[in-house]
Amino acid sequence: MRTRFFGLKSVAVMALAAGAMVSAVPAANAAPVDDAAPAASFWLCNLRVWDTEDVTGPDEVYLKRPGVFWGPKTMNNGDLRAVNVSVPSGTVISAWDQDTGSAVDKDDWIGSNTITRTGIYTFQADDAKYDLSVRTSC
Ligand SMILES: [Ca+2]
Ligand SMILES: [Ca+2]
DSSP: OHHHHHHHHHHHHHHHHHHHHHHHHHHHHHGGGGGGSOOSEEEEEEEEEEEOSSSSSOEEEEEESSSEEEEEEEEOTTOEEEEEEEEETTEEEEEEEOOOOBTTBOOEEEEEEEEOSSEEEEEOOTTOEEEEEEESOO
16 A cells, blocks of 8 residues: 555656646747847857868867957868857957967957847958857857
8 A cells, every 4th residue: 555655656746747848848949939039148159160261271269258268179161169158248259260379370350249139140351251159048
């Protein structure tokens, strides 16, 4: 009898867990709906390099706001990397390719964007092109 009662209780717990999972589905599906809306803060999710600044080989990509907060990461044409950093709305993000840093081979500025909404932000100075995806969650 004692064992049977415990078994029923376990079934009840499993039913509650299943209910929680079902109720979590609409919340997860609701995330993209918020994409067009402004927000107090945003997530910098992924960085895609479409075209490197360096003529031969990959770029050494880093991001600043104004201090470096991500990278340098070695990335070639077509490469995608997760950034997963949250920033307040209005933050100015600049993308750079690291070079030797000498007077004749300074790091290259690829562009700057002010993050004010979700979407794709393109950095494309110096014949390079990077895309940064920005969302309310990654
Ligand atoms: Ca370069
Ligand atoms: Ca470089």
